[in-house]
Amino acid sequence: MSQATDQLAERDSRGATDPIIQAIDVTREYQLSGEMVHAVQSVTLDVNRGEFITLVGRSGSGKTTLLNMLAGLDHPTSGRVLFEGDDMANFSEKQFIGLRRHRIGVVFQSFALLPLLSAYENVELPMRIAGIGASERSKRTNEVLDIVGLSRRAKHRPYELSGGEQQRISIARAVAMRPNVILADEPTGELDSVNAAEIFGLFRQMASDEDMSIVATTHDRTLLDLADKIYTVHNGQIELSEVGENIDAHAQFRRPDA
Numbered sequence: 001m002s003q004a005t006d007q008l009a010e011r012d013s014r015g016a017t018d019p020i021i022q023a024i025d026v027t028r029e030y031q032l033s034g035e036m037v038h039a040v041q042s043v044t045l046d047v048n049r050g051e052f053i054t055l056v057g058r059s060g061s062g063k064t065t066l067l068n069m070l071a072g073l074d075h076p077t078s079g080r081v082l083f084e085g086d087d088m089a090n091f092s093e094k095q096f097i098g099l100r101r102h103r104i105g106v107v108f109q110s111f112a113l114l115p116l117l118s119a120y121e122n123v124e125l126p127m128r129i130a131g132i133g134a135s136e137r138s139k140r141t142n143e144v145l146d147i148v149g150l151s152r153r154a155k156h157r158p159y160e161l162s163g164g165e166q167q168r169i170s171i172a173r174a175v176a177m178r179p180n181v182i183l184a185d186e187p188t189g190e191l192d193s194v195n196a197a198e199i200f201g202l203f204r205q206m207a208s209d210e211d212m213s214i215v216a217t218t219h220d221r222t223l224l225d226l227a228d229k230i231y232t233v234h235n236g237q238i239e240l241s242e243v244g245e246n247i248d249a250h251a252q253f254r255r256p257d258a
């Protein structure tokens with residue numbers, strides 16, 4: 001076995017018994033003007049530690065709805081979502097806040113940057129809220145801005161940044177928190193192919209080197225070979241379409257614009 005396959009096997013054997021998030025027979029329906037929308041239907045999915053999962057599917061297939069439930073931001077109509085074995089539906093407000101503050105980072109499809117704060121402040125704020133000390137905050141903020149190639153845009157407000165730059169700031173914000181899981185919704189939707197590949201390379205590296213779990217949705221099939229598992233989402237259902245045997249576990253992340 002190659003070293004890369006070895007590493008994967010090791011991750012799999014460890015991860016298989018130790019999922020951080022589990023969706024069990026999860027369904028989400030919306031009632032809209034008398035019509036029922038089956039956004040997610042009977043999805044069962046384990047997110048293991050150190051695993052990079054991609055969800056690929058057409059617009060309207062249910063990716064965002066599923067991701068929001070994995071993040072505990074939305075609750076299933078039926079079925080359960082467990083975080084480290086505990087049903088998120090039973091979490092108190094305090095537990096949920098702790099989860100979002102320290103354990104789960106979300107990259108929203110719409111970025112959700114605060115318009116009055118600079119790029120630097122947008123990245124730094126969640127760490128401030130989480131009680132991380134000033135020098136550590138500053139170190140991490142500078143580091144992630146450098147990683148996404150936006151050190152020179154630190155003082156810009158979101159409206160002074162391009163769509164792709166805003167997207168990279170929202171990714172930097174999630175990465176800086178060093179959560180156990182990053183749930184990223186179309187994190188490369190605004191990026192050109194080079195930057196998109198580099199962001200997926202960064203996710204690959206965080207999963208392999210820092211044991212972070214990543215779930216990222218995408219329309220872009222060219223990015224998929226960096227993931228451990230690829231699920232296709234279709235009409236609210238998921239199907240495991242590939243387990244990455246050909247993945248490049250040693251893919252080196254190269255800073256955008258480097």
Ligand SMILES: Nc1ncnc2c1ncn2[C@@H]1O[C@H](COP(=O)(O)OP(=O)(O)OP(=O)(O)O)[C@@H](O)[C@H]1O
Pocket residue numbers: 030031032037038039057058059060061062063064065066109
């Ligand atoms: N709040 C809502 N009320 C009613 N229907 C909804 C709601 N949110 C989503 N839907 C429907 O659920 C389905 C899944 O939507 P979702 O946003 O999860 O798709 P998606 O795969 O993320 O699409 P995209 O790739 O365009 O982001 C769609 O048919 C959508 O119209």
Ligand SMILES: [Mg+2]
Pocket residue numbers: 063064065109185
């Ligand atoms: Mg979506």
